[in-house]
Amino acid sequence: MRIFFKVALVLTFLGLIWTESFGSRIKDLVNVEGNRDNQLVGYGLVFGLDGKGDAADVTKQSVANSLKRFGITIDSKKLKSSNVAAVMVTANIPPFSKSGARIDVMVSSIESAKSLQGGVLLQTPLLGADGVVYAVAQGPIAIGGFLGGEGGSGGATVQQNHLTVGRIAAGAIVEREINADLVEASSINMSLINPDFTTAVKLADAINAHYPATAKAVDSTTINVKIPQNFFKQEVNFIASIGSIEVMPDVRARVIINERTGTIVATSRVRISTVAISQGSLTITISQTLSVSQPNPFTGNTIINQNAPTSGTDATNNAAITANNNSEVKTVVVPSTETNVHEDKGSFVVIPEYPTIERLTSALNALGVSNREMMSIFQSLRSAGALQAELIMD
Numbered sequence: 001m002r003i004f005f006k007v008a009l010v011l012t013f014l015g016l017i018w019t020e021s022f023g024s025r026i027k028d029l030v031n032v033e034g035n036r037d038n039q040l041v042g043y044g045l046v047f048g049l050d051g052k053g054d055a056a057d058v059t060k061q062s063v064a065n066s067l068k069r070f071g072i073t074i075d076s077k078k079l080k081s082s083n084v085a086a087v088m089v090t091a092n093i094p095p096f097s098k099s100g101a102r103i104d105v106m107v108s109s110i111e112s113a114k115s116l117q118g119g120v121l122l123q124t125p126l127l128g129a130d131g132v133v134y135a136v137a138q139g140p141i142a143i144g145g146f147l148g149g150e151g152g153s154g155g156a157t158v159q160q161n162h163l164t165v166g167r168i169a170a171g172a173i174v175e176r177e178i179n180a181d182l183v184e185a186s187s188i189n190m191s192l193i194n195p196d197f198t199t200a201v202k203l204a205d206a207i208n209a210h211y212p213a214t215a216k217a218v219d220s221t222t223i224n225v226k227i228p229q230n231f232f233k234q235e236v237n238f239i240a241s242i243g244s245i246e247v248m249p250d251v252r253a254r255v256i257i258n259e260r261t262g263t264i265v266a267t268s269r270v271r272i273s274t275v276a277i278s279q280g281s282l283t284i285t286i287s288q289t290l291s292v293s294q295p296n297p298f299t300g301n302t303i304i305n306q307n308a309p310t311s312g313t314d315a316t317n318n319a320a321i322t323a324n325n326n327s328e329v330k331t332v333v334v335p336s337t338e339t340n341v342h343e344d345k346g347s348f349v350v351i352p353e354y355p356t357i358e359r360l361t362s363a364l365n366a367l368g369v370s371n372r373e374m375m376s377i378f379q380s381l382r383s384a385g386a387l388q389a390e391l392i393m394d
Contacts, residue, residue: 026190026203027243030223033189034180037092040134040172044124046085046107046116046141053085054111062086066122085113089124089137091172095180102170105137115163116141126172134176141166183235187226195221198250206247253389255378260394262371264378266361271388277377289336 045062046053053059057076063084064076091105107121119141126135143166182188192200200217207215207225215225231238253269364374381387 023246023248025243026206026245026247029194029199029203029247029249030190030192032182032239033191034182035095036180037094038128038134038178040091040093040126040128042089042124042126042137044087044089044107044137045122046087046109046113046119047083047122049083049085049113049116049119051082052114052117053082054109054113055081056086056111059084059086059111085109085116085119086111087116087121089121089126091126091135091137093134093174093178095178097174098177099174101174103135103172103174105168105171107141107166107168109164113164116143116166117163119166121168121171128178132176134178135172135174137168137172139168139171141168143167182239183227187224188235188239189218190223190225192221192223194249196250196252199247202250203247206245207242210242210245254392255387255389256392256394257375257378258394259372259375262375264371264374266389269389272381273386273388275381275384275386277380289338291334291336 043062045059045066059081060076060079063079063081064074067074086109087107088110089105089107091103093103097103105121105126107116109116121138121141123136123138125133126137128134143163190203192203197217197220200220200223204215204217204223207223211228213226214228215223218224225242227235227238251267251269253271254265254267255270256265257263364377369377378387378391382391
């Protein structure tokens with residue numbers, strides 16, 4: 001009896017470890033309301049492109065406007081802007097970013113520049129959706145590629161990666177902090193990244209297990225959590241403490257199909273009812289063969305009429321060989337088209353109801369079909385009501 005009790009205790013402990021090890025932290029499942037990034041955008045110029053910039057009118061006018069700031073006035077039509085490119089600069093400013101902090105920026109050409117390689121972004125204000133400047137970007141651009149061989153003998157070029165989009169690491173300095181309010185009426189709201197009613201209830205129950213009567217699932221996305229009295233004016237500590245609680249999220253049964261790339265993704269909850277599947281394929285092959293029609297030698301500009309009589313009363317009017325100075329003998333290419341149709345024989349295969357995704361995939365793989373054929377099978381299974389999952393076509 002003691003041995004049985006010890007074995008049961010060990011199995012229970014291992015079960016707890018197994019369940020705990022596959023749980024996800026609350027901080028990885030939710031976003032705290034008010035704690036989010038904000039998008040910034042700006043228009044700027046990239047200089048030093050060694051002839052790979054654009055010569056657009058907007059670029060020339062922008063260069064002329066920039067020179068005015070330094071007391072230089074010049075007609076934009078007289079500028080040659082092959083070393084300059086007009087770009088859009090984008091960035092995300094994290095919450096609670098203080099003045100003087102640095103953030104990364106992306107730089108994208110908006111005109112006909114060939115490459116931003118070796119370019120330097122001129123000081124560019126970055127604006128928020130409210131039109132206020134929150135950061136200023138400037139610095140050399142890294143594009144992670146190159147363009148070589150252009151203008152060499154033979155005209156061959158070598159290009160690596162995309163050349164008109166670049167990145168400046170820590171290229172913008174935050175000038176203004178964006179205020180964020182995490183607490184409202186002594187409570188915080190958390191939003192599930194993947195909305196689900198079951199997960200929302202599980203998450204609220206897990207928080208209540210540590211801090212009783214504090215959490216409530218409002219809907220499939222929102223969980224409202226009241227701040228306990230012992231965390232008064234310590235909201236950050238409370239958010240950190242509940243963020244480390246682990247919860248097993250509930251995942252809906254889904255099959256996601258991307259026909260463009262031939263990708264199929266299925267969650268572990270996907271089930272299939274007993275069904276018979278017959279998959280055949282029809283292949284039509286059209287091939288074209290080119291043959292050469294070669295004239296007889298030494299024909300020159302004469303045409304041989306093999307149907308003309310060589311004797312008799314009509315021999316005068318219909319000679320065996322008739323000279324034709326206006327005709328020209330040529331070698332021609334004659335196309336020959338051949339069409340073949342091949343249809344594979346199909347046979348029904350019964351797939352029983354499988355409780356796990358592993359057995360389901362093994363059964364479908366046993367059919368020996370391609371990814372694109374499997375996409376059609378999943379759609380047909382859904383239409384037949386045999387696929388117990390949500391089918392999403394990307």
